[in-house]
Amino acid sequence: MHTITIVEDDAGLRDSLALLIQGARGWKLTGTHASAEAALPALTRHPPEVVLMDINLPGMSGIECVHRLKESVPQVLVLMVTVYDNSDQVFAALAAGASGYLLKRDVPSRLLDFLQDILNGGAPMSSHIARQVVRFFHNQGRAKKETDDLTARERQILEGLAQGSLYKEIASELNIGVETVNTHVRNIYAKLHVRNRTEAVLKFLQSR
């Protein structure tokens, strides 16, 4: 059984999500919280494997919550859920350490597959997020440590994703396995995470 906790401020939505998880095979709901402030202490003390986090929370935002959570419990996987596909917010959440995001309207049909994929080490990245990542690294310039910059291969993969290519298409074009593409994308997320002092992302988003 995999453990999962929900952080969602809308009571009705929270209950519906809880029902959905409880009815799913292989998952155990370990808690639900209405705010980031209430969730943080509990999540830090008894971290579940996965946290389902709303982006828009009253008080501390879901993005800030991911940021703090990943600092104290780096191994926890966070899946952001959002009503609207706001690229800027989603990008900020991924830069703060979230492992993926799902539109709420896709929750009923795709949540369980998505969770399984993330547990298996999948690193999803859609074309518009890839664009944001390219721009972000471009604006940030060179890192202090060379290892924090994107490699040529990683840039190639981002380019492909931004042009709408699928992982398997990129894999066959570059003559590597889909798993390797996944690993590269995971590394890109990790570098994004390193380069993201929250102010850097905010400044970047404001400059657009």
Added chain:
Amino acid sequence: MSLPFTLPLLFIFAGAAFATGPAVVIEKITVDGAEQRPGDDGILHLPPGTHRLDFAIRVVEGESAVPMRVRATLAGFETDWKEVSGQMALEAQFLDAAGVVTGGQRFPCSGMTPGMLATWPRTPLIRRREPLLVPAGSMALRLILTSGAPQTTGRLLLDELTVNSPGGGLRADQDLWRNSGFSSFPDKDQGPEATPDRWQRGGSRPEMARVASGNVGTAIAIEDDDPAGAAQWISEQPLEGNVTPGETLSLSWQTAWQVNPGTRHLVTYHDVGAGDFEFRVAAIALTGGWTGASTGLRVQVARHLWERPWFWPLVAGSVTALLGGAGLLLWHQRMQRRLERLAAQHALERDRARIARDMHDDLGARLMRISLLTALTERELSAGDNPAALVHTEQLSGLARDVVAAIDEIVWAVDPGNDTLDHLGTYLCRFADEFLAGSHVRCRFGIPPILPALPLGAEVRHNLFLAVKEALNNILKHAGPCEARLELHATTGVLYIDITDHGTGFPAAAGLSGNGLRNMERRLKDIGGECAVTSGADGTKVSLRWPIPSSSLPCTPSPL
């Protein structure tokens, strides 16, 4: 890039300012093409609707005749001050195999560099270094040293130009640009009229592009003394596989300039809707110092009861479909209350941000619950044996999804945080991704990750988006299984969006009379653009063209 300004120079400018009293005046105000004057209360009152405002500005230099730069802002409409006076620039453009511009950047020069002298030989040069991202498909790099708009005069010098690839490991020191020090001249004896290897002159007065000799050897320069002409130095060199797309090059050059921006300027604002604004304009010294010369004008645009005609009907329509009459009544009351609050507020931008938030929080959460509950019901029903109920819940679930998607579009369209070309690019990417997900159409993108910082009003943005959506919908309906391509680029004052597919196409005669295509044409016409559709055996191409108003061209902060 910031440079220390010279303090004594600033004092001279400030002193001159007080002695002679420079001023900046609004000479003429044009609203939607017709001249207008402020009312007796000194405020420019305008009827409801969106307006195009043109302010003709003149700088009175005073007795000292010291040139000044001009900055302006429309408070309440934008938050930044824009440089409205002319700039010279170094422009970098990447080209693909066919010579089409794939992307690029402009590095403007305003005011003057420290220590500018009347002649070049001992003028101190500064070094500028700028990152340059290589867009996909780039085969060549073109550099243009330009004296900008005709009325701009002044001098700009360029030397020791290098392009290298810091990310390229072994090639870090290798200069990708040939003849970077301007040492190779086939006709060196021609003096200022000589032409360095690989460079050529351009512009309406090409002879103002000259060769200068100075303390570091020879360099290229533009000496523009003609307020009705402009000159350029242009060079294009192949990249020849030395760089990979997505890589960041480092462009570095030595330079000095003194740009005299002229005294007459036109500031244009498009799509100014209801609200209370203040137009402010100020003259500043070439070095960036304050001259004390400024003026302002209040502008009030009356508001419609329904601020955006398409906005509430669309919301009401979507909600009716889902919640039926009773829900509509409740919603209507809420809307009325909100509208009253709307009317009380001043800034249109604030309104739009708030509406987006409200839609997001209230309506979105409720619709989501409906969708989730439906999914749960579906699961329970599938355990029993009630196929009819199962079909209905599936339909309900689909309907809820569609409504959330429709609201997603509205929220995006009204949120002022999205008012740039780059946001349009990002949104089109994710919209196409989602719209075509699970269909027989695969979508590829040719949208540069780095787009110019071009402001795009809600109306333009929304119309362009709806036209693209229409085109994608046509592909979905008529093209059959195929690959589609969505391309967007902004060059030479025009925004290009092309949607191509390699499907079965549809008969041109039947197609052009179709509602969808007429809609696209109307949408583009509404915002002053054009739409062309070509369809053949090998697919269909929809080309959207929108002329970028000159006032919304990007204004990069000057280096001084």
